[in-house]
Amino acid sequence: MRFKIGHQAQVDADGMIGKRQTAAPRGAAQRWRRTQPAEVRVDDLMSAAAALFIAKGIEATTIDDIVARAGVAKGTFYHYFSTKADVIIALRARFSQDFLARVAASIAERAPDDHAGRLSAWLRGAVGTYLANVELHDVVFHDFPHHQRQSQEKDDVIAQIVAVLEDGRKAGIWAFPDARSAALIVFDGMHAVADDAIVAGTRDPEPPCRLLEEMFTRMLAAPQPQS
Amino acid sequence: MRFKIGHQAQVDADGMIGKRQTAAPRGAAQRWRRTQPAEVRVDDLMSAAAALFIAKGIEATTIDDIVARAGVAKGTFYHYFSTKADVIIALRARFSQDFLARVAASIAERAPDDHAGRLSAWLRGAVGTYLANVELHDVVFHDFPHHQRQSQEKDDVIAQIVAVLEDGRKAGIWAFPDARSAALIVFDGMHAVADDAIVAGTRDPEPPCRLLEEMFTRMLAAPQPQS
Amino acid sequence: MRFKIGHQAQVDADGMIGKRQTAAPRGAAQRWRRTQPAEVRVDDLMSAAAALFIAKGIEATTIDDIVARAGVAKGTFYHYFSTKADVIIALRARFSQDFLARVAASIAERAPDDHAGRLSAWLRGAVGTYLANVELHDVVFHDFPHHQRQSQEKDDVIAQIVAVLEDGRKAGIWAFPDARSAALIVFDGMHAVADDAIVAGTRDPEPPCRLLEEMFTRMLAAPQPQS
Amino acid sequence: MRFKIGHQAQVDADGMIGKRQTAAPRGAAQRWRRTQPAEVRVDDLMSAAAALFIAKGIEATTIDDIVARAGVAKGTFYHYFSTKADVIIALRARFSQDFLARVAASIAERAPDDHAGRLSAWLRGAVGTYLANVELHDVVFHDFPHHQRQSQEKDDVIAQIVAVLEDGRKAGIWAFPDARSAALIVFDGMHAVADDAIVAGTRDPEPPCRLLEEMFTRMLAAPQPQS
DNA sequence: GATGAATGAGCGTTCATTCAT
DNA sequence: TATGAATGAACGCTCATTCAT
Numbered sequence: 001m002r003f004k005i006g007h008q009a010q011v012d013a014d015g016m017i018g019k020r021q022t023a024a025p026r027g028a029a030q031r032w033r034r035t036q037p038a039e040v041r042v043d044d045l046m047s048a049a050a051a052l053f054i055a056k057g058i059e060a061t062t063i064d065d066i067v068a069r070a071g072v073a074k075g076t077f078y079h080y081f082s083t084k085a086d087v088i089i090a091l092r093a094r095f096s097q098d099f100l101a102r103v104a105a106s107i108a109e110r111a112p113d114d115h116a117g118r119l120s121a122w123l124r125g126a127v128g129t130y131l132a133n134v135e136l137h138d139v140v141f142h143d144f145p146h147h148q149r150q151s152q153e154k155d156d157v158i159a160q161i162v163a164v165l166e167d168g169r170k171a172g173i174w175a176f177p178d179a180r181s182a183a184l185i186v187f188d189g190m191h192a193v194a195d196d197a198i199v200a201g202t203r204d205p206e207p208p209c210r211l212l213e214e215m216f217t218r219m220l221a222a223p224q225p226q227s
Numbered sequence: 228m229r230f231k232i233g234h235q236a237q238v239d240a241d242g243m244i245g246k247r248q249t250a251a252p253r254g255a256a257q258r259w260r261r262t263q264p265a266e267v268r269v270d271d272l273m274s275a276a277a278a279l280f281i282a283k284g285i286e287a288t289t290i291d292d293i294v295a296r297a298g299v300a301k302g303t304f305y306h307y308f309s310t311k312a313d314v315i316i317a318l319r320a321r322f323s324q325d326f327l328a329r330v331a332a333s334i335a336e337r338a339p340d341d342h343a344g345r346l347s348a349w350l351r352g353a354v355g356t357y358l359a360n361v362e363l364h365d366v367v368f369h370d371f372p373h374h375q376r377q378s379q380e381k382d383d384v385i386a387q388i389v390a391v392l393e394d395g396r397k398a399g400i401w402a403f404p405d406a407r408s409a410a411l412i413v414f415d416g417m418h419a420v421a422d423d424a425i426v427a428g429t430r431d432p433e434p435p436c437r438l439l440e441e442m443f444t445r446m447l448a449a450p451q452p453q454s
Numbered sequence: 455m456r457f458k459i460g461h462q463a464q465v466d467a468d469g470m471i472g473k474r475q476t477a478a479p480r481g482a483a484q485r486w487r488r489t490q491p492a493e494v495r496v497d498d499l500m501s502a503a504a505a506l507f508i509a510k511g512i513e514a515t516t517i518d519d520i521v522a523r524a525g526v527a528k529g530t531f532y533h534y535f536s537t538k539a540d541v542i543i544a545l546r547a548r549f550s551q552d553f554l555a556r557v558a559a560s561i562a563e564r565a566p567d568d569h570a571g572r573l574s575a576w577l578r579g580a581v582g583t584y585l586a587n588v589e590l591h592d593v594v595f596h597d598f599p600h601h602q603r604q605s606q607e608k609d610d611v612i613a614q615i616v617a618v619l620e621d622g623r624k625a626g627i628w629a630f631p632d633a634r635s636a637a638l639i640v641f642d643g644m645h646a647v648a649d650d651a652i653v654a655g656t657r658d659p660e661p662p663c664r665l666l667e668e669m670f671t672r673m674l675a676a677p678q679p680q681s
Numbered sequence: 682m683r684f685k686i687g688h689q690a691q692v693d694a695d696g697m698i699g700k701r702q703t704a705a706p707r708g709a710a711q712r713w714r715r716t717q718p719a720e721v722r723v724d725d726l727m728s729a730a731a732a733l734f735i736a737k738g739i740e741a742t743t744i745d746d747i748v749a750r751a752g753v754a755k756g757t758f759y760h761y762f763s764t765k766a767d768v769i770i771a772l773r774a775r776f777s778q779d780f781l782a783r784v785a786a787s788i789a790e791r792a793p794d795d796h797a798g799r800l801s802a803w804l805r806g807a808v809g810t811y812l813a814n815v816e817l818h819d820v821v822f823h824d825f826p827h828h829q830r831q832s833q834e835k836d837d838v839i840a841q842i843v844a845v846l847e848d849g850r851k852a853g854i855w856a857f858p859d860a861r862s863a864a865l866i867v868f869d870g871m872h873a874v875a876d877d878a879i880v881a882g883t884r885d886p887e888p889p890c891r892l893l894e895e896m897f898t899r900m901l902a903a904p905q906p907q908s
Numbered sequence: 909g910a911t912g913a914a915t916g917a918g919c920g921t922t923c924a925t926t927c928a929t
Numbered sequence: 930t931a932t933g934a935a936t937g938a939a940c941g942c943t944c945a946t947t948c949a950t
Contacts (some may be wrong), residue, residue, distance in 0.1 A: 073911040078945090261936085642869040654787060
């Protein structure tokens with residue numbers, strides 16, 4: 001099964017975020033057009049860049065490398081991006097949209113009042129997507145110098161978690177002094193534990209997910225009313 | 228009050244990590260020595276680099292900038308460091324040593340069996356030091372491309388937290404499925420909340436500290452035995 | 455009289471190997487084109503480099519010198535050559551092609567069965583071309599560190615001599631234990647005697663040519679059959 | 682058997698030219714002296730340089746490399762040599778002295794009137810020494826930029842050959858238009874054929890020696906008087 | 909839209925050499 | 930003699946960006 005998210009990239013059943021595989025290969029029924037729709041060119045360039053960034057690092061990747069891999073001329077790159085940093089920003093946006101979409105899909109499978117289940121779904125969706133795309137994640141979120149402490153991307157994800165948490169609080173099963181802070185701990189804690197799993201060598205998302213579930217369940221649990 | 232940590236840097240009462248201010252200016256009683264003890268030269272170079280990295284970013288800082296600020300010739304830089312990246316690594320080590328030392332000092336002020344107090348001390352020491360040195364922290368831990376998911380530096384801090392947590396568990400006041408994971412959540416959660424405080428514009432460590440204390444206290448609390 | 459050899463360089467009646475002098479100066483009927491055919495740029499760069507190498511030596515010649523003389527930007531140099539050593543290699547190839555062509559032309563003027571004449575033609579062609587281009591020869595064959603004991607260039611020339619010698623042997627006028635060795639002695643002996651002539655101050659090719667002819671004629675002569 | 686030549690180096694029975702192995706190792710009966718006799722220091726430095734030049738090439742060898750290998754401080758190098766080129770020149774002189782001495786010894790084994798034998802001895806001595814020391818030979822005679830077409834070193838060897846040839850001419854067994862030219866052909870021809878043997882992969886001096894003997898014997902042979 | 913030759917400021921790094929001790 | 934920290938001019942090379950076609 002394959003579902004399309006946004007218009008730039010797609011997430012397949014394995015949670016891989018990456019180069020779009022056009023169902024109908026270009027040039028099948030028509031002659032090879034040197035002129036491609038902007039969308040396709042942009043996508044080719046971004047995918048080429050992503051692959052190279054992952055393989056050799058951002059700094060070591062030159063525009064020449066990117067255009068060579070994308071099979072276009074140097075000037076073409078500058079038709080679509082004004083700067084190398086531009087591609088990274090675009091890549092970051094694409095990554096985030098996909099992450100958000102996938103995690104949202106994961107949450108949507110649970111009943112609206114299954115708060116524990118929704119948190120668990122968030123964790124499983126997030127860890128799964130993260131583990132499946134660490135290299136790209138690192139490139140767009142860490143290797144890019146002068147990273148922003150504050151970013152729209154992170155804020156969007158935090159908002160997503162906050163929504164889940166607030167619902168649980170309203171239902172009386174969770175309690176916390178500040179939803180945003182709790183969400184931040186959930187988000188960064190998730191990354192920390194997932195990273196550790198990677199270092200440990202396993203890419204099986206189950207163990208870190210269970211761990212995170214237990215820790216955060218305790219952290220968020222509303223004090224039991226005295227009977 | 229001023230206390231010396233290690234031999235390369237020092238942390239003063241304000242928690243600032245940085246350029247050593249020599250009490251007795253060099254050359255007081257003697258002629259200006261072109262030749263300085265290696266320690267001093269290295270320190271000068273590192274401090275100059277740190278200041279520039281913070282001010283203009285790593286990439287934008289040239290070796291020329293660094294040596295100009297340190298008041299030495301370009302060759303001298305390469306006498307002590309083999310690469311620009313070398314300084315960053317040295318800076319990272321220095322930062323970590325100082326962080327560790329300061330937090331350790333903070334913990335040491337509490338009684339060995341005051342586990343909650345020790346965790347609180349860790350949090351306050353960590354948040355305080357972090358807030359006081361974010362710029363340098365960012366430079367050495369984020370702006371440097373190809374950061375390591377796994378680093379000795381982080382591991383050392385994690386070990387420090389693990390020690391505190393294990394003590395509390397042995398005392399029966401805390402429970403958690405895995406000490407290392409708990410420590411990772413504490414460490415990265417601390418950064419997340421502190422970062423948020425910075426974005427919010429306040430550098431007062433008190434609010435984030437309280438928040439973290441409450442969240443982590445719940446997360447770690449051992450279930451109350453049924454009476 | 456001027457005849458073209460290959461497409462990169464030419465040898466004029468004086469036997470000078472070097473900068474192409476375009477008959478019709480570029481831009482005569484058209485506007486000055488910043489963009490030149492690759493051939494022309496490469497040629498300009500190589501000729502500028504050759505002149506400078508001869509004048510100041512390879513090491514002392516900087517890329518800046520070369521591009522200044524060629525009237526292009528530094529980047530342009532690296533558009534066509536990947537390294538300073540690259541130009542030298544190209545220069546070497548160009549030199550050899552020209553040498554080979556010129557000597558071949560000299561030989562071709564003699565009758566195919568005039569073996570002594572062909573050897574003489576080789577010697578005269580070789581000495582003449584060599585004396586006319588010693589400086590460039592030295593630069594590309596001696597001043598370049600890590601010269602190869604074995605080179606395609608030398609082998610090509612040796613093959614040329616071997617062909618002449620073998621023809622003479624088949625005709626029964628020459629005898630030698632090993633054609634390649636004989637050719638090597640002819641080639642290096644030629645250089646040695648020509649060098650000595652240069653040191654002696656004369657650039658008149660006649661005396662060394664006569665000397666070489668006599669020596670090699672004796673060396674190669676088949677023993678006279680007893681009548 | 683071991684015989685000493687000059688005061689700087691020695692040639693052993695195998696014809697190896699290289700680092701002096703002091704019979705009585707320094708420091709045997711005495712304490713290690715930081716201060717060494719100038720001779721020893723010079724020798725250590727030259728040998729260290731030679732080894733490095735052979736291993737990594739002249740350009741790639743830095744003064745730091747040399748002093749590190751010789752086990753002295755940088756300043757010490759400049760006590761004994763004023764320039765990197767200086768060492769090469771010294772190495773060249775040492776090489777030539779050894780070459781000359783060894784070949785002279787080889788010749789001296791033949792009777793003064795055994796002209797063919799003396800030429801043969803020269804060839805065998807020269808080829809043997811050359812093959813045994815090609816790497817060093819290349820370094821000091823080829824890899825050094827701006828080589829001199831005319832050098833005292835080469836002239837000395839040429840003079841040695843000239844002496845042999847003239848003796849043979851006076852004895853009436855050889856004839857040639859010019860002794861110096863003949864000697865040059867012998868010298869450079871020897872190098873050419875020896876080089877070819879190296880490329881061919883054999884270091885057995887016998888085959889090239891035989892070849893050279895035959896070629897040069899014919900080249901030099903006085904025409905048989907008509908009976 | 910697409911090309912790719914040309915640009916040139918800029919940077920990290922090297923290393924022979926000096927000289928105060 | 931011997932040291933080795935300090936020097937700093939010099940250089941090769943990079944690469945993002947432009948623009949005429």
